[in-house]
Amino acid sequence: MPSSVEFPAPARTPATGPVPWIAMYHSVGDRADDPYRVTVTPDRLDGQLRWLRRRGLRGVSVAELLAARARGEGRDLVGLTFDDGYADFLGNALPVLARWECTATLFVLPGRLGGDNAWDPLGPRKPLLTADGVRRAAAAGVEIGSHGLTHVDLTRADDTVLTAETTGSRAALEELTGAPVAGFCYPYGTVDRRAVEAVRGAGYGYACAIDPGELNGPYALPRVHIGQNDTAVRLFLKRRLHRLRRRPVEGLR
């Protein structure tokens, strides 16, 4: 129930201020068949955003979060990200975000628009947004970022594929939305120095990972998975782990 749903507060480090806290979601909808645990129900998302509001926090896109931090502001902001660009974002996530006056970043795959999550070997096929759907999300104020072209592990990609997935996907999305694309998100969260350099070289301003370890920085921002089963206790433990594992992100306050 929503009353048992909690978000961890942003971790605090005395020297540099809070590490930016970025939540990672995927699909929002029915959870009847969800072997990868990537789906939360709209009601649960609603409860999580209500929890943020009650604590004086607000969910925003990563670009907005980083811009606020660069100005020395935004201590009350939490980044909200949705990976893969599932079609259910428009009908299930967007109304809930609007209810709580939140924005978000949607990381889409321009090589799979209108397709499905074919990269998952098992489990239900979930439809992905079409080009028109991505434009509708952008028109509603959602930041559109790249998740690569086709959901490839960049640490296993050859040079040609790496360029296509980073430079190529950015060009495709800028063509599609008619706006600059600042954000990238590593498929599977897998990242190495070569992938970081490719993303930086492609002209992105930041990139999201999951648990980037020593690569932690503006091009490998850590995120915390938020799922349907996240109760107050589980999220408290996540906050502790987040604080212990992550060093302050250089260049961000």
Ligand SMILES: [Zn+2]
């Ligand atoms: Zn993904």
